[in-house]
Amino acid sequence: MLPTEILDRLIPSSVTPVAEWEQRFPPRAMPAGAEVTRFAPSPTGFVHVGGILVALIAQSVAVSSDGVFILRVEDTDQSRYVEGAVEQLNRSLEYFGITPDERVGSGAYGPYAQSERAAIYDSFVRALLEQDSAYPCFCTSDELAALTGRQQAAKVPSGYWGSWATCRHLSDQDVAARLDAGAPFVIRFRAPYDGGTVRRVRFTDRVRGDIEMDDNRNDVVVRKTMGLPTYHLAHAVDDHLMRVTTVVRADEWLSSVPLHLQLFAALGFEAPAYGHIAPIVITDGKSKRKLSKRKDPQANVDWYAESGYPVEGILCYLQGLANARLQDQPWQQVLREPLRLEECSNSGQLLDLAKLASICREVIADLPVDQSADRLLAWARTYDPELAVQIGEDRQTLLRVLSIEATQPGRPRKDLATWGDFREKYGFLIPAAFTLVTDPADERFQPLEADLVKQMAATVAAGYKHDLDGQEWFEQVRAAALALGFAASVGEYKREPERFRGPLKEAANVVRVLLTGSTRSPDLYEASRVLGADEVLRRLTSLA
Structure with a gap:
């Protein structure tokens, strides 16, 4: 372990003791079987519809068990922060009726934005250093790039591990000398073994069942040069102190589970259960691929609002993607049913816009005409102001338009899948719009x-x-x-x-x-x- 004088230069001894954080955020008093879940997006762009799917599942798991659902903003990567992303996140959650029990500005286990929790993370980084589960690394980006090149030439796995982790083996004198020279540093987690044959780790995923994979060998960064933690450390500390019992997240994080289990063990925490949700995919030619933020406008939840899909239809469709048992039930019933992690598919779920449209036609057709008129007008005021003026001038005409060829008295006909369809299908009946x-x-x-x-x-x-x-x-x-x-x-x-x-x-x-x-x-x-x-x-x- 590093001498105290060096530890104090890395993380000052004045940080709040870990025990005090444990007292400030005690285990929750909840009924037996209650689950604490969280939705923890990063404000690095617009909200992906797959994120909404994860949030719906996490919320349902908490609500159906009389537990707690948390919204946490993971904004430690300031270099990727996108202006307005938090506002769009809040707007999207409101649109989909996702209502966290705890979030920024509300809750006893906050702060709920990671950028406001630096003092908490420093306490736990110091604890890792004190038990020799972490160490400072002074490698520059050029040195790390050269290391990767040597590993590729040697045909060994890339990464900062074993004998390749040069700063892992620095003497106390070397560390002190580099600090004296003002060299910038990060703090790395010391993986629990030094080289040798990679062990296998086994765990149970609540979606995918029993899994076995290679254990983590990399000494990953847990605290960056500017003092903020990486996702790996921050999520472990936050999930522990917020007393999260089940982590529902995208399956892109599945490969990180071995590392995260190591971190929980090193910090002395009980690891939560994990449930990794398969991505939403689309057909691209003869193959399928993940729905892409860069390529696909329908990845952005704003696209659905702008198009005018009724939110009940989107929710019904997404819940059917989550649990196949819901796919053939009436939409009203689907929205009353809980989502179960164990019933989530472990393969990519195909985005079928024709199926979504079919559900949304049923939703709109089931709405009273008065309500359809109100919701159409509300949508148009935001996304088609000209239409809003045209249809807002004569409500009786609008009601007659929506009632034309109705299959049931007082209900619209079944050819509107979105409010955006109105102009094309019925606009001709509004003289000002024709x-x-x-x-x-x-x-x-x-x-x-x-x-x-x-x-x-x-x-x-x-x-x-x-x-x-x-x-x-x-x-x-x-x-x-x-x-x-x-x-x-x-x-x-x-x-x-x-x-x-x-x-x-x-x-x-x-x-x-x-x-x-x-x-x-x-x-x-x-x-x-x-x-x-x-x-x-x-x-x-x-x-x-």
């Missing part, structure tokens, strides 16, 4: 010639009657088409194409495009009821 079709040669009228398009529009408009029942309303369109020489049916047209100017459906398409702006739309008669006689005529005469 762009008149003024070109008879528009490709939407094909295969009809422009002159024939104008004739059909003018004929329907000339004799247009609005206050008719559905059959009578369509009959006036049919009569106009027959008067212009269109066949009454496709079959009739195919039998004698030379007699007709086209089938009836091509003539009716002129009316559909003029009224809706599309070749596909909801029922034209119901649409005309929402539009009203004046608006229908305005659109029918837009080619004149």
Whole structure:
């Protein structure tokens, strides 16, 4: 062990004793079986939807056991800190209804931002130094790069270990001399064996079951030059002092478990249980890969809010990814069910946007029309302000629009998967949002010639009657088409194409495009009821 005078130069003896931190953050008084979990993102960019999946699982494990769910911000890597990331994190958690019991500004086991816990970490780093489980390292980045090159040439594993860990073997005099010279240093964990054959370590993962892998041999950095800890030390100290019982995290950390178990043992802590969650993957050509922050916009949770997916649908879909037993249940039931770590898949879960859309259509269709209107307007105010003005001027029209062709009284139809779909699918029913079709040669009228398009529009408009029942309303369109020489049916047209100017459906398409702006739309008669006689005529005469 290093002499006291050297220890004091590395970490001053004035740090708070470890025992005092243990007294300040005692074991929690909780019912038997209660679990303490945490979601601990780093503010190094936007929140990944896979992180939300992890948070949902961690929260459910705590809630279903009458435990505690913590939000901890792991911001010790200041070089990668992204401005606004914490704000986006809080916004995302609120959007998804994830409500930690303890977080920054609320809770007895804080601070909950690691950048505010430096004094706590120093106490435990000092304890590691005092028991010779850590040592100072003065290697420069160039020296470490050269070390890696020599290891590659020698065909041995890269890393700072065994005889390759040069500072591990410095004498007290060498350490003192380098400190006297003002050499910058980090503190490294002393792995519990010095070279030799790598041992195997066994542990049980609550998602993956019994696992065996190589033990850690590397002397990893636990305290950086600027005085902040690395993730490895900070998470061990924090999970212990916050009395976390189960760590739910992404499977990218699975390979670090041997190191983390060594750290818990060296610090004298009881290790928590681990559950490593498989990543969300997408299809890329003929293969699959992890959903990427750099490549895939749908990795960003903001993408779902901006697109207007109803949050219940996203939650239902994510919970189905977590526990397959939930995938075929009604969405209302899924949201009432707890998530179980032991039922999580240990292989990547495929992001299926078509499945997500299907669930979201059910969610929107199950909402009362009044509620759908409120939520559509709330979404539009943030993400489509122009639409918000257009639909906010006449609530009764908006309610009629959402009710068109409804499968149940008081419920919207099932073709909205997102609030963002409204403009494309129903915007034509809002006069202020509709762009008149003024070109008879528009490709939407094909295969009809422009002159024939104008004739059909003018004929329907000339004799247009609005206050008719559905059959009578369509009959006036049919009569106009027959008067212009269109066949009454496709079959009739195919039998004698030379007699007709086209089938009836091509003539009716002129009316559909003029009224809706599309070749596909909801029922034209119901649409005309929402539009009203004046608006229908305005659109029918837009080619004149």
